[in-house]
Amino acid sequence: MSEQSTAKGLSQSIIDTVAPPNASAKALEAAISVRRKDLFFVVFGAGGNLASMKIFPALYQSYKEKKLPANFTILAVDRHENITSGSFRALGRQDLLDKGEAESEEIEAFLSCIVYYPFNLETGNYQSLKTEISVLESEREVSPNRTIIYFLSLLPWLFEPTIQGLGEVGLLADENARLAVEKPFGSSLESAKVLNRLILNYSPESRVYRLDHWLGKESVQNLLNFRFANGIFEHLWSRQFIDYIEITAAETVLVPEGRGYVGALKDMVVNHLFQLICLTMMEPPNSLSADDIRNEKVKLLRVLKTDPKFTVRGYYEGYDRQEETYIALKLMVDNYRWQGVPIYVRTGKGLKRKLTEIVIHFKSVPSTLFTAAVPNSLVLRLQPDEAISLSWNLKVPGQANNCQKSLDFLYNGKGGFEVNIPEAYQTLIERMIEGDRTLFTRADEVEAQWEVVTPLLNDWQSSIENNGHFSDIYQYPLKSDGPSAALNILQAGHIWDNL
Ligand code: BG6
Numbered sequence: 001m002s003e004q005s006t007a008k009g010l011s012q013s014i015i016d017t018v019a020p021p022n023a024s025a026k027a028l029e030a031a032i033s034v035r036r037k038d039l040f041f042v043v044f045g046a047g048g049n050l051a052s053m054k055i056f057p058a059l060y061q062s063y064k065e066k067k068l069p070a071n072f073t074i075l076a077v078d079r080h081e082n083i084t085s086g087s088f089r090a091l092g093r094q095d096l097l098d099k100g101e102a103e104s105e106e107i108e109a110f111l112s113c114i115v116y117y118p119f120n121l122e123t124g125n126y127q128s129l130k131t132e133i134s135v136l137e138s139e140r141e142v143s144p145n146r147t148i149i150y151f152l153s154l155l156p157w158l159f160e161p162t163i164q165g166l167g168e169v170g171l172l173a174d175e176n177a178r179l180a181v182e183k184p185f186g187s188s189l190e191s192a193k194v195l196n197r198l199i200l201n202y203s204p205e206s207r208v209y210r211l212d213h214w215l216g217k218e219s220v221q222n223l224l225n226f227r228f229a230n231g232i233f234e235h236l237w238s239r240q241f242i243d244y245i246e247i248t249a250a251e252t253v254l255v256p257e258g259r260g261y262v263g264a265l266k267d268m269v270v271n272h273l274f275q276l277i278c279l280t281m282m283e284p285p286n287s288l289s290a291d292d293i294r295n296e297k298v299k300l301l302r303v304l305k306t307d308p309k310f311t312v313r314g315y316y317e318g319y320d321r322q323e324e325t326y327i328a329l330k331l332m333v334d335n336y337r338w339q340g341v342p343i344y345v346r347t348g349k350g351l352k353r354k355l356t357e358i359v360i361h362f363k364s365v366p367s368t369l370f371t372a373a374v375p376n377s378l379v380l381r382l383q384p385d386e387a388i389s390l391s392w393n394l395k396v397p398g399q400a401n402n403c404q405k406s407l408d409f410l411y412n413g414k415g416g417f418e419v420n421i422p423e424a425y426q427t428l429i430e431r432m433i434e435g436d437r438t439l440f441t442r443a444d445e446v447e448a449q450w451e452v453v454t455p456l457l458n459d460w461q462s463s464i465e466n467n468g469h470f471s472d473i474y475q476y477p478l479k480s481d482g483p484s485a486a487l488n489i490l491q492a493g494h495i496w497d498n499l
Contacts, residue, residue, distance in 0.1 A: 167202030
């Protein structure tokens with residue numbers, strides 16, 4: 001059947017609202033089947049920061065773009081007894097207005113689909129939660145084959161009782177159920193394994209969605225397209241032509257108040273930055289299926305090596321807790337393609353500038369002709385102002401000298417895309433509803449990530465045991481580049497780009 005005739009058989013009004021004009025028949029059918037299947041979306045930790053800043057606004061955006069099913073219900077679960085559905089909706093309305101939305105009937109229609117349920121995840125009776133869900137489903141005429149998503153937007157110690165509670169009363173056994181789990185996924189290899197075992201005890205891997213929200217960012221997704229759709233770079237993508245790789249995730253924000261912060265390594269490196277390394281350095285997957293992509297990531301992680309001697313930790317001036325707010329590390333990939341190519345990674349809070357970028361530093365040309373030539377570099381700027389930039393050495397007109405210029409592509413600039421770039425959470429929630437796991441991490445993948453940092457965690461633990469505190473942790477001024485000790489992990493001739 002041709003793409004056109006398939007599309008003709010489908011309801012035109014749905015097509016108009018859910019799919020771009022040039023969407024393929026497969027994409028159309030997927031979009032339409034999502035719209036037709038009822039959705040019951042349970043948010044645990046609904047009163048938390050993440051839910052109010054990211055999850056509810058993302059659901060509203062999908063609703064506005066008509067990407068949510070016609071019949072959907074959001075059950076907002078949190079422990080506060082004094083909140084009602086009415087007061088919870090009022091808070092949700094305010095969050096949307098604070099994000100720049102204007103009051104509208106659309107907002108009210110969206111909010112009317114939210115029901116608040118007070119529940120203590122540690123001591124509550126999950127049988128009553130189950131009853132609440134089925135009462136609501138029948139009141140709202142939700143079809144029995146609806147998709148039901150349990151989204152755990154929780155502090156780490158609440159994962160276990162919640163998963164166990166849901167599992168024990170059979171809620172995760174439903175084959176239409178999906179379990180979405182936020183990071184941090186464990187705090188060590190051992191705890192990640194325990195969490196995986198617990199989850200897989202109640203739900204098959206095919207229904208588990210472990211979130212690393214960076215995978216939902218357009219610029220991160222683009223890494224696959226950039227690498228594998230452009231032959232020009234793929235041929236240069238190895239130790240033969242690349243000298244080193246630099247990855248920076250600098251933030252100006254400080255550590256948020258509260259008990260959730262786990263230090264820069266566990267908060268940023270084990271998940272977001274390892275995902276960037278994987279997408280930059282893994283082999284081409286056999287296909288773009290979730291499992292083919294994840295297989296390649298796991299293969300790469302298994303040969304990714306850290307070394308405590310090439311790791312620098314820091315904390316910003318005025319920070320009075322123990323965890324590091326900055327970390328810089330040199331990693332190596334011990335495989336055929338990458339042996340000998342260092343990957344320098346740094347991330348920190350309270351720094352000079354917000355910037356996430358990957359810089360590929362190419363090897364220099366032989367020095368016989370143009371001694372002042374600077375090695376080429378390719379910058380993949382992931383945020384803010386997503387861009388790709390390639391540096392060249394060129395002749396200055398009218399002179400024999402070289403100078404460096406760059407060829408820049410700005411996503412939102414002239415010649416870029418004139419579309420709104422969706423927020424990561426919107427993309428992830430929509431993929432979850434579609435049942436597409438490509439942008440989520442697999443059990444063995446998270447375990448492999450923890451395995452990479454185990455030598456560091458062991459080393460730090462033994463330094464606490466021997467000295468009573470972390471050794472070698474440097475203070476850095478606020479709004480700076482981080483501790484200058486980060487220079488010590490670089491090999492001769494390598495540099496950190498300025499922030
Ligand atoms: C979160 C970390 O996962 O990512 C935060 O817990 C960090 O500490 C945040 O600030 C950064 O993400 P984004 O999307 O703001 O770059």
